[in-house]
Amino acid sequence: MPVKFTDLIKSLPVTIPFVGPETLERRTGAPYQARIGANESVFGPSPKAIKAMKQAASENWKYADPENYDLCHALASHHGVSPDNIVIGEGIDGLLGVAAKLFVEPGVTSIMPDGAYPTFALHISNLGGAISRVPYVDDHESIDDLLAQARKLDASVLYFTNPDNPMGTFWKKEAVARLIKELPDGVALFFDEAYCEFASKDELLPIDISNPHVIRFRTFSKAYGMAGARIGYTIAHEDITAALNKVRNQYGINRVGQIGALAALGDQDWLNQVCQWTAEGRERIYHIASSNGLKAIPSMTNFVTVDMGRDQVYAKTVLDEINKRGVFMRMPFAAPGNRCIRVGVGKSEDLDLFEKVLGEVLKTVG
């Protein structure tokens, strides 16, 4: 008799949310010269965080503190909330999975923008939940359509990300406040703010941990430059925190990352510097796009999505040709965003190469 897989497991396909650049390099045998496709921060972690991680390496025989006490307390202080409003997890990827466990089971519906972060959908499917996808409008997540769909389908979870990935667009705080105010009864908003440090502080919705319907997801992977460390966190009402603590992997956090994140949080000067460099990089990408007769979509993130002006086949052809020429990049998955390519902010030399390669490719593919 074979092992007794659940029916759910048997029904699930194998899903790869993202093919890593290493996989593509192995396929072609050629390493990329510019790595600007995974929305990583090429400027890296704070030098103070690097120093702390190097020191932590030789002490890596110890488990990390499973309470994440120091990091939780530092984040609480940083955001003006209580440590009971913070949960640390293995990146936003891991935390979306933990949070999904609170609400999702067969028969439950979740709503997401069509083309938004695919790992969310993977976690929902793995729990047997249904997903309804709502198209972007004018390259923005459509607040009105998301709300209408959540209402219509009596959803339990609504996924929303701001600033948006993969389009880079942004809703100002008044719009987000309206989204929260108009959430249908009982819906939990999974509010992914992976890129929020790149946006203007004045435009971000203030944190309000009194509302148990809003779970904010943040990370050290983007502006803090520590994607490899796998440290994300939630900010939420203490009832949500308590539920997350029931089902999180209490020994999932690596010690080097935990210590590095604490040091990174303590170096806000570095963060501000990175955000400035990133803003300059966006301007450079806007300029490269317009010089080539292309329209860049204004971004509040560390990448710029560039409208290739034709269909998805054309955009994919351009992307493939760029990748072949040593520049790792990706593109939006779903219509209408898939007429675009997504260009990560790189160092000057990365963007020099992108500019050169883009020019070549546009001439080649016509």
Next chain:
Amino acid sequence: MPVKFTDLIKSLPVTIPFVGPETLERRTGAPYQARIGANESVFGPSPKAIKAMKQAASENWKYADPENYDLCHALASHHGVSPDNIVIGEGIDGLLGVAAKLFVEPGVTSIMPDGAYPTFALHISNLGGAISRVPYVDDHESIDDLLAQARKLDASVLYFTNPDNPMGTFWKKEAVARLIKELPDGVALFFDEAYCEFASKDELLPIDISNPHVIRFRTFSKAYGMAGARIGYTIAHEDITAALNKVRNQYGINRVGQIGALAALGDQDWLNQVCQWTAEGRERIYHIASSNGLKAIPSMTNFVTVDMGRDQVYAKTVLDEINKRGVFMRMPFAAPGNRCIRVGVGKSEDLDLFEKVLGEVLKTVG
């Protein structure tokens, strides 16, 4: 209307499988002078792994390769299997949770030794599964009783660990082979071998990936000295690997740990040295126990469980008094093991302190 928690989430208690030493230190305000309670390796990672992790720290802006290609291939080669038989996860803790998803849902029963690794039970409960616990016999997991219970309850999963934690005892390969041969129809054996590198290679059951009923769990947390890195792996039939890959967190692995584990695997001389030091440490603990008129249970791990010769209240009193005197240690949770305390192998100075403190405590508590 409140958020729509699932009934399962509402029913779950908050469970802390292990209170970390940092938590205890915060409670008392005094740091431990010896940390020999979490079965960590005080000898640390290979110097080559430390060097690799330090180098990786400054590159931590990159996500780890989500395929874990290099590490999977190195482990496959090390064990003489295919990379399709290996899955990397966030320690055995994380992998037990991933593997549980394959089989466990409400209505499904899992069997475990009573007092064995509590994180297994946590993962099962979080999926709504039932657990049946089978007492140890003569300080060993009882193969006969585990099999009988799995048969009686039509179980889907049987958890078995060898060498055992928390007792340190060991079943030779013939006994384990019999367990596998007599597994009831359809039962998946979760075979936790966290401590296997400390045992004699000749006594370990050879790897046989042709049997889809056996999932072996291994880790870099114990003999490899990298508990903080959170890198474990499964060895199993490719059908099991394929199912695990459906539901694992593909971006759960930290880059420093991934790179460090590869370097650690490549330094088998260090591993052998650590195992020798560990064996010497066990002898030292046996000696300390007998000098104090106590019986140590022979161990194949990096800890020794010492029979305090009375009941659990006495053992707990002794443990608390030892902890108060600056030595972090733990004890088995469940009867009959909870008449014992568990002493991790430490460096000479750690065991010197333990010896001194134990003598004091035995005089005090009488």
